[in-house]
Amino acid sequence: GQNIDQPTEMTATEGAIVQINCTYQTSGFNGLFWYQQHAGEAPTFLSYNVLDGLEEKGRFSSFLSRSKGYSYLLLKELQMKDSASYLCAVRDESGAGSYQLTFGKGTKLSVIP
Amino acid sequence: DVKVTQSSRYLVKRTGEKVFLECVQDMDHENMFWYRQDPGLGLRLIYFSYDVKMKEKGDIPEGYSVSREKKERFSLILESASTNQTSMYLCASSLGSHQPQHFGDGTRLSIL
Numbered sequence: 001g002q003n004i005d006q007p008t009e010m011t012a013t014e015g016a017i018v019q020i021n022c023t024y025q026t027s028g029f030n031g032l033f034w035y036q037q038h039a040g041e042a043p044t045f046l047s048y049n050v051l052d053g054l055e056e057k058g059r060f061s062s063f064l065s066r067s068k069g070y071s072y073l074l075l076k077e078l079q080m081k082d083s084a085s086y087l088c089a090v091r092d093e094s095g096a097g098s099y100q101l102t103f104g105k106g107t108k109l110s111v112i113p
Numbered sequence: 114d115v116k117v118t119q120s121s122r123y124l125v126k127r128t129g130e131k132v133f134l135e136c137v138q139d140m141d142h143e144n145m146f147w148y149r150q151d152p153g154l155g156l157r158l159i160y161f162s163y164d165v166k167m168k169e170k171g172d173i174p175e176g177y178s179v180s181r182e183k184k185e186r187f188s189l190i191l192e193s194a195s196t197n198q199t200s201m202y203l204c205a206s207s208l209g210s211h212q213p214q215h216f217g218d219g220t221r222l223s224i225l
């Protein structure tokens with residue numbers, strides 16, 4: 001089975017940096033995704049990590065440590081439009097060679113002026 | 114851009130009805146998925162499919178079935194709708210298992 005934990009809510013100030021953590025426990029880890037979901041909208045893909053280390057993509061970076069079962073999403077130079085839920089999703093083997101994503105409950109980030 | 118289209122944004126049905134939710138993608142993706150999203154529970158996988166006429170159960174398949182007769186279309190069926198199936202339903206597709214999933218806009222289903 002899967003166990004994915006991330007904080008329920010966070011608040012940060014416009015222009016600041018925020019780090020959203022995700023810890024997971026899984027038997028057949030095969031990659032970790034981060035998605036952004038604005039209220040009332042579909043999730044959109046932000047980043048993918050399968051090897052240890054940092055992946056940088058503009059203002060957003062994602063880090064993975066497989067040995068610690070830990071990832072974080074780092075958002076720099078926060079803007080008001082970054083107010084959204086951030087979903088951590090772990091990909092693992094579900095059996096018979098197929099894979100599925102299991103999502104955390106999401107972290108609701110509020111950016112304040 | 115990948116386009117995943119769900120047939121309805123809002124749907125209201127009655128208990129015991131058979132409900133069909135349709136999803137179509139236009140990028141020739143192999144993989145398609147159905148999730149439901151509930152407050153405090155997050156996104157949970159109902160069923161997924163890696164090929165035409167192929168399906169696999171996700172974490173919460175009870176009360177649901179699926180159909181994938183054509184590569185671009187993946188249907189979710191509620192055999193006999195119940196009030197606990199009131200939820201936001203999201204369809205997604207991906208090119209391969211290592212590729213990100215692209216989501217439709219969702220169907221907010223209410224069962225009365």
